[in-house]
Amino acid sequence: MSVTFSALENILERYPPSSEHLISALQDVQAKFNYIPPAAMTAVCEHLGVPVSRGWAVATFYKSFSLEPKGVHEIKVCLGTACHLKGGARLVESLERELKVERGHTTRDLRFSLDTVNCVGACALAPVVVVDEGYQANTNSRRLKKFLKNVTKE
Numbered sequence: 434m435s436v437t438f439s440a441l442e443n444i445l446e447r448y449p450p451s452s453e454h455l456i457s458a459l460q461d462v463q464a465k466f467n468y469i470p471p472a473a474m475t476a477v478c479e480h481l482g483v484p485v486s487r488g489w490a491v492a493t494f495y496k497s498f499s500l501e502p503k504g505v506h507e508i509k510v511c512l513g514t515a516c517h518l519k520g521g522a523r524l525v526e527s528l529e530r531e532l533k534v535e536r537g538h539t540t541r542d543l544r545f546s547l548d549t550v551n552c553v554g555a556c557a558l559a560p561v562v563v564v565d566e567g568y569q570a571n572t573n574s575r576r577l578k579k580f581l582k583n584v585t586k587e
């Protein structure tokens with residue numbers, strides 16, 4: 434979604450101009466655009482009277498904020514101990530090749546974001562890959578490839 438004036442206005446009008454609303458306003462921006470666009474950061478900081486450098490410091494500190502556009506689908510490969518032992522790292526490498534994107538980044542077509550996590554609490558199902566909110570349990574490269582093909586058809 435592009436950064437439109439009206440989309441930002443809807444967010445800014447919820448907050449009186451005070452630095453105490455920085456995180457909440459950025460959370461709204463994140464929810465709206467799925468990342469923090471530079472133009473939105475500038476608008477939020479100007480509105481709240483906060484230096485833009487502070488806004489970026491906050492956005493960088495909290496992992497819940499993304500500084501680059503996220504894909505429509507988020508893929509998180511578990512690299513906790515159990516998943517690592519059952520081939521989690523190979524799954525990441527396979528996905529990087531398949532999607533032509535490095536972990537921590539988003540495909541050019543904005544369909545997928547690929548990242549890793551440390552244990553999602555389902556070790557008995559290792560290796561686990563979380564796609565959006567769903568767990569792909571005991572998975573492998575071939576099954577993942579097939580699953581992702583179906584996801585993009587939806």
Ligand code: FES
Nearest residue numbers: 511513516555556
């Ligand atoms: S190590 Fe992957 S779910 Fe626990």
